[in-house]
Amino acid sequence: MTALTNHSKAGAGRTIISVDAMGGDQGPATVVAGIYASARKNPDIGFILHGPRDELERLVTKRKGLAARCEIRHAPETVTMQDKPSHVVRHGRDTSMWSALESVRNGEATVCVSCGNTGALMLMSVMRLRKLPGIFRPAIAVMWPSQNPQKHNIMLDGGADIRADAKDLMQYALMGASYARNGFGLARPRIGLLNVGTEEHKGRAELKEAYDLIAANARVANFEFVGFVEGRDLPGTRCDVIVTDGFTGNVALKTGEGIAKLISDLLREAFQYTPLSRLASLLAYTSLRRLKKRVDPRRANGGVFLGLNGTVVKSHGAADATGVSSAIKLAFELAQSGFSAKLAARVASAALLDQDTPTEAQSNGETE
Amino acid sequence: MTALTNHSKAGAGRTIISVDAMGGDQGPATVVAGIYASARKNPDIGFILHGPRDELERLVTKRKGLAARCEIRHAPETVTMQDKPSHVVRHGRDTSMWSALESVRNGEATVCVSCGNTGALMLMSVMRLRKLPGIFRPAIAVMWPSQNPQKHNIMLDGGADIRADAKDLMQYALMGASYARNGFGLARPRIGLLNVGTEEHKGRAELKEAYDLIAANARVANFEFVGFVEGRDLPGTRCDVIVTDGFTGNVALKTGEGIAKLISDLLREAFQYTPLSRLASLLAYTSLRRLKKRVDPRRANGGVFLGLNGTVVKSHGAADATGVSSAIKLAFELAQSGFSAKLAARVASAALLDQDTPTEAQSNGETE
Structure with a gap:
């Protein structure tokens, strides 16, 4: 086990997760309900919970046994969904989000979880944790239900940055492959590049360039590049990891949620009919x-920020207790697998290769 | 009734649809099965069918009574899904797609239906039918299932062009509003602009510009602008028409199909379980x-090319007979409503307004 533990009140040998209690649409009571559900299921987790002390203490003491597993860190202010990321980064020192990241930055916790404003969390994570050397745009990796054996596909970027050039997309492929290897145990993940058709001449110019860059890195980085894929492959079986820019990825993600909700509503109606x-x-x-459990977005809730010195799990803003608990579970598993260190090593090795000529890079053989 | 009819073999007072029999994934037998289904349901449709004469004659004569409703126009070549649009436009005079458009161009039919290569069909439609004056990028309007009273939302562009600038997006709003008014009978359609968040400061620069342009045109063009919407609103109830570029629209469309298929597969499994x-x-x-009928993409099959001198319905490449028949139904309804002429009038009036100063344009009052 490579996860960091501490011996504070919440610790005693446990893996500590730093949790931002504020900023979700459902408020701190839902976050506390979520961490309580996780605490009951897994005796090895401890929490540092960030937010207004009085409010959090009231919520935590209502849950039997939780106070002993949960240290409260006072932060009087909250980042709202309306706050501009640039403003929050300059003036947000007293927010629960800042405080939650600080616990990862100073090594008290291994992973941070927040349901708050995605843009603010991303920008603050970049400012406080810093990007890995060689990474220009960090990405949010999100999960799609699929019929692949691992039951989920990974897509990145799910909305960290609305832009991505060819080199960014290539780095997403590397980071996604590493996540799939460490998170899903896939020895040689299959990577697809999202486009409007599978033919090589279709799509935007930067996608054709990214196609060549990803193809050139496939052997050394030990993944299979399946080429261009389409929207229907996000929940499909053609690949395990789908790479796209954060604008397209975010629209696709919310479209998938919308269709799943529509079908679920219509199904309920259909069963009431006669x-x-x-x-x-x-x-x-x-x-x-x-079936509901299988496609429920709350069960696969939790995007992971890739490309930083540390791990941040962004839970859905509208997450309920089940959603929060699912994000906590993911945070715990990533902390236990030592994923952060492995990803950093993969990116560092790719950056080294990048300095070589392409031919030398490709003859370096398989590295992990 | 404003639709053109003729008195050829297939005509005798019927509304004539020009159908490209080739280029779909399922081949001409499926297209003939589709038009046969439509012919049986609706005695007022006649067809001109384009493709290799011998093959089509064999297929048509197998269907009782179809030969009397269907004139075959010989075209020996087929546009494949792999053909480059630019190549097809230069060298495709002998293809069934070219021939099918020619019947609209010369006034023999009012609407053309094809299951073929979207890019080639779009480029060929633009070259042969020409764009409406003032339109720079024509768009494909597609339908999403929704719980709005009309049961479907319209999205454009569904993939005609991978780019769209602010002015294009504004024109999509005008054309989409006109389609919703004439196709769905909505007096004052609600228009949304697709983005990664509903906050005004989010998203790409061209989207902010488009936001202002669409808002400025809402009163004169008689639609309600609901502002930025997200992927989940495509099958939602916040608006009736969603405007986006063809890259994002196409990815969203195929993502929706993928999720619907996954849920349908899992549902079938769930019902086999015990x-x-x-x-x-x-x-x-x-x-x-x-329920299946309600969300079946084959039932809402048929994208409509907007912004041309004439009406072209693009059916799904993988459409089966039900899908083809559904596209024919849409083509028939658009022909009957005189939609092409109404859209042209709307775009012409917007182009006139565009030449005025914004203040004058907005004081011109309501026009249809």
Whole structure:
């Protein structure tokens, strides 16, 4: 186990997760409900919880046994969804988000979780944790339900930056491959580059350039490049990791959520339609619940910021307790796998290769 | 009724649809099956069918009564999905796609339907039918299932052009509003501009510019501008028409299809899981079929090219007979409503307004 532990009140040998209690749409009560659910399931997690002390103490003491696993760090202010990232970074020292990142920065915790303003969290993470050497645009890796054996595909960037040039997309491929290897145990992940068609001559100029860069890195970085993929491959089986810019990725992500919600609403209506279908829904209850669990965005909740000195898990702004608990679970697993250190090593090795001529780089053989 | 009719073999007072029989993934047998289904449902449609005469004659004569409603126009060559649009436009005179557009160009038919290569069909449509005066980038308007009263939302551009600047996006808003008014009977359609957040300071620079342009045109063009919307609003109820560039629109469209397919596959699995759930699926059969019909992409199949002198309906490349028939139905309805002429009038009036100063333009009052 490579995860950092401490021996504070919340620690005693546990893996500590730093949690921003504020800034989610559902408020701190939901965040505390989420960490309580995680604490009950996993005795090896401890928390540092950031926000207004009085409010958090009231919420934590209501949950049996949680106070002993949870240290509260006072932060009087909250970053709202309306705050401009640039403003927050200059004036946000007293916010729970800043405080939560600080616990990772100073080594008290290994991973930070927040449901707050994505843009502000990203910019603050970049400012406080700093980018890995050689990374220009960090990315948010998000998960899609799929029928691949690992049950989820990874897409990046899910919305950290609305732009990405060819080199950024190539770095997303490297980071995504590393995440898939460490998070899903896939020895040789299959990477696809999102486009409007699978033909090589289609799409924007920077995508053609990225295509060549990613193809050139596939052997050394030990992934399989399947080439251009389309929107339908995000929840499909053609690849494990899909690379795109943060604008397109974010639109696709929210589109997928919208369609899943529409179908779920219509399904509920369909089962209410006749007495026979109401009976059917009772008989199929367990099966339908299993399906819901499978595609429920709250279960796969948690985007991971890749490309920084440290790990930040961004939970959905509208996450409920199940969603928060799912993000905590992901944070715990990443902390335990030592993913941050492995990713840094992969990026560093790619940066070294980048300084060589392409031919030398490709003859360096397999490295992990 | 404003639709053109003719008195050829296929005509006799019918509304004539020009159909490209070739270039779809499923081949001409599927296209013929699709037009046969439409012909049986609607006695007022006639067809001009384009492709290799011998093959089409064999397929048509197999369907009882179809030969009397369907004139075959010989075109020996086929545009494939791999063909480059620029090549096809220069060398494609003998293709079924070219021939199908020619029937609209020379007034034999009012609408053309094709399942072929989207890029080639778009470029060929632009070259042969020409753009409406004042339109720089024509767009493909596609439909999303939604819970709005009209049951579908319109999105454009669905993939005609991978780029769109602020002025293009404004024109998409005008054309989309006109389509929603004539196609869905919405007196004052609600228009949204697709972005990664609903806050005004988010997103790309051209989107902020487009925001202002669309807002400035809302009163005169008689639509409601709801501002920025997100991917989840594509199948949502916040607006009726969503405007975006063709790259983002195409990715979103295919993502929606992918998620719908995943859920449908998982639903089928869920109902196979236990004897009880198998029984449930029998009881719920009618309700589930109703749901499937509602979200089935084949039922809403057919993108409409907007911004040309004439109407072209692009059916899904992978469309089966149901999909082709659905595209024919849409083509028939647009022909009957006189939509082409109304859209041309709307764009012409906007172009006139564009020449005035903004203040004068806005004081011109409501026009249709």
